[in-house]
Amino acid sequence: MGNGTNLGRVRGLGSAKHGGKHWLDQRLTAVGNLLLTSWLVLSWLWLPNFDYETVTAWLAQPAVAVPMILMLINIFWHVRLGLQVLIEDYVHDEGNKFAALTILNFYVVGAAAFGIFMVAKHAFTGAPA
């Protein structure tokens, strides 16, 4: 496109110059996931059972609720970056791509907000009697 008009240059014809941050965020959240999901799996193996009393007491502790919230943020951030690449690679129609990316963003933000709210509600109010 060379040195086209100002309009031509902003019409998505070139790099947005955000690729490096995307790439790096993907790796940073990957390392975060490595730590946080390992924590979750080890914590699950540590639990004596998965009865209601056991898991409610477990999730209400600050040392569990906080990493759980961090994990949800980190995972859904990683999901957004990863599935964005899948959509960009496999959905070629511009309209469908825009729709798919919109749904992806709604999904990750909505799901993360729901999960964080549920953990926080449980940790703050305790198990319903």
Add this chain to the structure above:
Amino acid sequence: MAQNPNRPVSPHLQIYRWGPHMAVSIFHRVTGFVLATAGMLTLLWWIAAIAGGPESYATFQSYVVSAGAEASGTQVAINWLFRLVGLAVLYSFFQHLFSGIRHLLMDLGAGYELKTNRTWSIAVFIAALTATALVAMLVASRFMGA
């Protein structure tokens, strides 16, 4: 414009011979999608069930774990469906984990030699399948009364 069949064609997916490094790459994407959807939705359901009280936790368990001794045929079928999904998510977790570690190591600049790359790719599959089998057996022995 008709293509001259005598012209050389640029090699594409259907011309390349499949190798473990290609398989591990596409599996990384597929397993990532499985974890992002089935894996995370089930995890969120579990968290919401804990926060929702004993009845909602019992509902979660009746669908995902077991509907109990007096379960109807449909309930047993749903339980087995979730066990299959659980197995798929479990395998996806380990495949994505080990494949992800491979990617992080390659980002450091290591493992691009043809033989090393091939070995690491095969190692990812073996490690993921082994870990899946071990955890599945552990879960089955603890929770399915085997």
